[in-house]
Amino acid sequence: MKKDLRDFMLDPNLIPPAKQILLSDIAAQSASMKMSCYLVGGFVRDLLLQKPVNDFDVVVEGNAIELGDELVRKYGGKLTVHRKFGTAIWFLPSETSETLDLIAARSETYKQAGALPTVKLAAIEDDISRRDFTINTMAVRLDGENFGELIDLLDGQDDLAQGIVRVLHPRSFMDDPTRIFRAVRYEQRYGFKIDADTLKLINPESFDVLSKLSGERIRHEFDLIFEEENAALMFSRLKELGVLDVFNLPEFNLSHSGLLNSEPPIEFGVSADRVLLGYLLWLMDSSKDLIHTLSKRFDFTFELTAASLAAIQLKKDLISFKDSKPSAWTFHLERFSLISIYALWLATNESALKEFLVKWQHIKSNVTGDDLKARGIAPGPRYKEILSQLRAARLDGEVENAADEEKLLQKLTGK
Numbered sequence: 001m002k003k004d005l006r007d008f009m010l011d012p013n014l015i016p017p018a019k020q021i022l023l024s025d026i027a028a029q030s031a032s033m034k035m036s037c038y039l040v041g042g043f044v045r046d047l048l049l050q051k052p053v054n055d056f057d058v059v060v061e062g063n064a065i066e067l068g069d070e071l072v073r074k075y076g077g078k079l080t081v082h083r084k085f086g087t088a089i090w091f092l093p094s095e096t097s098e099t100l101d102l103i104a105a106r107s108e109t110y111k112q113a114g115a116l117p118t119v120k121l122a123a124i125e126d127d128i129s130r131r132d133f134t135i136n137t138m139a140v141r142l143d144g145e146n147f148g149e150l151i152d153l154l155d156g157q158d159d160l161a162q163g164i165v166r167v168l169h170p171r172s173f174m175d176d177p178t179r180i181f182r183a184v185r186y187e188q189r190y191g192f193k194i195d196a197d198t199l200k201l202i203n204p205e206s207f208d209v210l211s212k213l214s215g216e217r218i219r220h221e222f223d224l225i226f227e228e229e230n231a232a233l234m235f236s237r238l239k240e241l242g243v244l245d246v247f248n249l250p251e252f253n254l255s256h257s258g259l260l261n262s263e264p265p266i267e268f269g270v271s272a273d274r275v276l277l278g279y280l281l282w283l284m285d286s287s288k289d290l291i292h293t294l295s296k297r298f299d300f301t302f303e304l305t306a307a308s309l310a311a312i313q314l315k316k317d318l319i320s321f322k323d324s325k326p327s328a329w330t331f332h333l334e335r336f337s338l339i340s341i342y343a344l345w346l347a348t349n350e351s352a353l354k355e356f357l358v359k360w361q362h363i364k365s366n367v368t369g370d371d372l373k374a375r376g377i378a379p380g381p382r383y384k385e386i387l388s389q390l391r392a393a394r395l396d397g398e399v400e401n402a403a404d405e406e407k408l409l410q411k412l413t414g415k
């Protein structure tokens with residue numbers, strides 16, 4: 001019997017009403033252009049799991065770019081096209097910077113294990129069979145009278161109901177070994193199990209292909225893991241399966257698991273970049289040499305490399321700064337990025353790091369270089385010395401108001 005997901009698709013708890021209108025606009029437009037049009041992959045999987053969905057991949061049997069052009073003409077927004085792949089990104093006509101992917105149904109072949117695929121236009125059936133796991137092969141028809149019809153050619157529904165992550169064919173991980181990371185992500189995100197035969201394909205042969213992938217492709221997989229709530233479990237599973245050892249990567253320290261999902265309190269003034277924070281919690285106990293090696297192999301951004309090195313250095317410095325005055329801490333900590341200081345505070349609970357973030361970094365002297373000039377002090381390196389001493393006195397509580405500061409200034413300058 002055909003299954004109809006119409007009710008799910010009209011449920012405002014699963015799909016926000018504004019998005020429902022958007023989908024019905026796409027449905028009407030594609031029907032009028034006589035193009036069959038489907039929502040695929042994660043959308044259907046999460047809809048059937050009754051999880052709210054906000055990420056829509058629309059697959060069109062036909063020209064996705066023409067459909068996109070018409071949608072922009074009628075509803076506004078902007079279209080970015082990739083003619084080579086027959087895909088378009090529709091920047092929606094709303095104030096938010098939301099986008100929607102319009103993809104022409106395609107088949108993929110891999111000339112070489114691990115290489116990027118060769119893409120050809122095809123029917124929805126081919127598009128379904130190029131995918132990673134059965135739970136991602138379901139499609140829901142959008143256009144015309146068929147709105148809401150579930151297309152499940154490979155028993156994705158059964159696997160979803162049983163919580164099984166299963167590849168479609170034995171070469172899947174050879175074609176695209178990043179799917180090993182994806183399998184672990186789905187397994188740990190939903191509390192599923194990787195099917196036994198699929199598990200056997202995570203083996204030295206697919207590891208060999210994995211080890212040859214570009215650093216950027218692999219780093220992207222780690223980025224995606226750090227976006228997840230269960231990132232620490234995913235790392236444990238990657239270790240267990242031998243994936244971390246393919247690259248000689250350290251394990252994720254499980255005592256840091258709970259810290260991954262913590263939002264920095266506003267008064268810390270640290271922007272919440274959970275991916276960067278994830279890397280820092282992962283790598284802060286490594287050696288600097290390892291960071292340099294990983295940075296090269298996985299194409300780390302400059303920010304990630306610098307913050308990882310900073311976190312390692314700071315962790316070492318904690319011992320020598322233990323009983324230091326606030327000024328000594330502050331002048332030292334100011335050389336490091338806020339996120340590395342925050343990560344280290346999470347991991348160590350060292351109160352000086354919190355004091356710095358919340359208070360010390362904002363404490364400044366009232367006196368400026370102009371004030372020194374006005375007193376007839378010749379500009380030069382002495383300015384920095386005087387201003388630092390004034391700020392240190394503020395930080396260490398030796399000076400509490402402008403009058404005391406003035407006295408100290410007179411003492412320091414003799415003027």
Ligand code: CTP
Nearest residue numbers: 041042043055130131132133136137176178179
């Ligand atoms: N896909 C695939 N092989 C890959 C990457 C993606 O087959 N290496 C297919 C899957 O069918 C997937 C779809 O492309 O469902 C979209 O990919 P993506 O957006 O990465 O995944 P989602 O299914 O949306 O899952 P997530 O919730 O993790 O974003």
